[in-house]
Amino acid sequence: MPPRGVKKGSKRARQYEHIKDSLEERGRSEDLAEEIAARTVNKERARHGEARESSRLSREDISSGRRGGLRSHRGPGGRTRDQLYEEARSMGVKGRSRMNKAELERAVSRKRS
Known part of the structure; x- marks a missing residue:
């Protein structure tokens, strides 16, 4: 179930399902996969001006996809x-x-x- 404010069949709904399925394939629990997917989609919505309200960090931080790529293969706690x-x-x-x-x-x- 995509986050509130995301219409069924929209790009963000498809993005949510894709992220959730990918995380489940990698062994994450369904609940955790849903939470991560919803957070990612909500952040992308905020970055693109699709959300009613958004935090400064959501708008100005690097994108979720880029952040994940930067920190991949660095083990737990791959901080910048x-x-x-x-x-x-x-x-x-x-x-x-x-x-x-x-x-x-x-x-x-x-x-x-």
Whole structure:
């Protein structure tokens, strides 16, 4: 069942079904596949001005497809350097502005322990 506001037979409804089926083929549960598909479709609707309301992040962040491609094959928690930097900033890691991604990953994991 596509998210509210998505008409049956529309491009977004087909997109929802495609994403959901793909996730189920990869072993995700039906409930999780439905949630991920709905979130993805809602974000695309927001990015293209099809939704009544949308958050700033939904409009300005990179697209769902691009984000998935960037983080694929990186194992769990494939975060971008910017995401790691923001996490390091919130933890108060010193010298973070001069760190590369690998250094930020190590610093964040050390700070968590």
